[in-house]
Amino acid sequence: MLKVRLGCSRIPYLCRYLYTRPILNSGHNKWSTIKHDKMKNDSQKNFLSNKYSNQITIAVKLKDPQLQTLLDKAAKNNVPKKVIENAIKKGQGISLNGNGANMTMNLYEGVGPQGCSVIIESMTDNKNRTVALVRGQFNKFGYNMTSNGSCLHYFDKVGVVRVSRDIPDDTTTEGERIIEPLSEEEVMDKVIEIDGIIDVKRAPSSTGENEGDDESVNINLITEPADTNKIALKVRELGYSIESTGIEYMPKEENIISIECAETQESYKKFVNGLETLDDVVKVYTNAQLS
Incomplete structure (x- = not known):
């Protein structure tokens, strides 16, 4: 016969813990909506600023008689005054760093892999600085910077x-409108x-x-x-x-050099990208063709 001793039976002790945590919403709250609208508006403002900045710079370079009309349209679309002033200075070739120095255009030349020619166009207010930066990029990849006129005939x-x-x-951004x-x-x-x-x-x-x-x-x-x-x-x-x-x-078509080695192509791309990221470099021209 089974005997149960009630006095020795163990009853589980139940304990409920009270705690709180923030309620996570789906993101469609007021702040999320405001932030989304702000980002959209900022994107539109940046798009218009960049658009008018580019057009004003070109109009100044061309001495376009419609420049004043363009300036009025930029102001009407709330393009910041500083953006407009910098665009005008850029078109006039004036340095934006505040020292009042005029920017000058300079060309540098060099030879890359397989004897391909490279021409670097720069706009700078400090020629010595730019030469050092360009030469450093050539040296980094083992290419040679040459004297002026050595590559132009190609x-x-x-x-x-x-x-x-x-x-x-x-139009806000190109991503929101198919062009x-x-x-x-x-x-x-x-x-x-x-x-x-x-x-x-x-x-x-x-x-x-x-x-x-x-x-x-x-x-x-x-x-x-x-x-x-x-x-x-x-x-x-x-x-x-x-x-x-x-x-x-x-x-010139007859002087184009084809580079087929994948490793050389990759190294050359990094070299050109490095030049293009220099603040003073406007454009890089080459007769190398990466197949």
């Missing part, structure tokens, strides 16, 4: 007017009557290396150097937005 000096579609001011890329045929049909244009071709995209990259929304008009500004003004009258104008160095 390139053609041309004017380049980069155009794109004119984007309305109410149909321009085609060479479309632009050519409109500019064919303009004298001085040598060629029309798609501009390289920010990520692509080839001129035919379909992702680019810009078209380059290749011109005679002396006609660049005149053509830019005429093209703008056709309803296009001028992204940039300038005198550039295009490698």
Whole structure:
């Protein structure tokens, strides 16, 4: 017979702990909505500021008679006064660091892998500083900086007017509005009557290396150097937005050097990227073709 001793039975002791924790919402609260709207507004402001800054700089360089109209539109769209002033200084070639020094354009030349030629275009208020930075980049990768004039004969000096579609001011970012890329045929049909244009071709995209990259929304008009500004003004009258104008160095087809080694390509890309990240460097030209 089973005997149970009640006095010795153990009853579990139940304990309830009282604690609190913050309630996690799904993120659709008032603060989240305000933050989202603010980011959207900031994005729109930055887009307009960059757009007008670029256009004002180009207008100053071109001595565009429509400059004052552009300044009025920028002010109407609440572009900061400092942005407008810096854009004007940039167009005039004046240093933005406050020392009042004029910026000068300089070219540097060098030889890269497999004997390819490199031309570096810079805008600086301190030539000695820029030379040291450029030479340091050549030395870092084991390439040679050469004397001026040693590489120029491998390139053609041309004017380049980069155009794109004119984007309305109410567009926030390109990501929120589909912008149909321009085609060479479309632009050519409109500019064919303009004298001085040598060629029309798609501009390289920010990520692509080839001129035919379909992702680019810009078209380059290749011109005679002396006609660049005149053509830019005429093209703008056709309803296009001028992204940039300038005198550039295009490698001659017979002097293009193909680099096929993957390791050499990677090293050369890092070399060029390093040059392009220097504050004083405007553009890097090369006759190397990375296949």
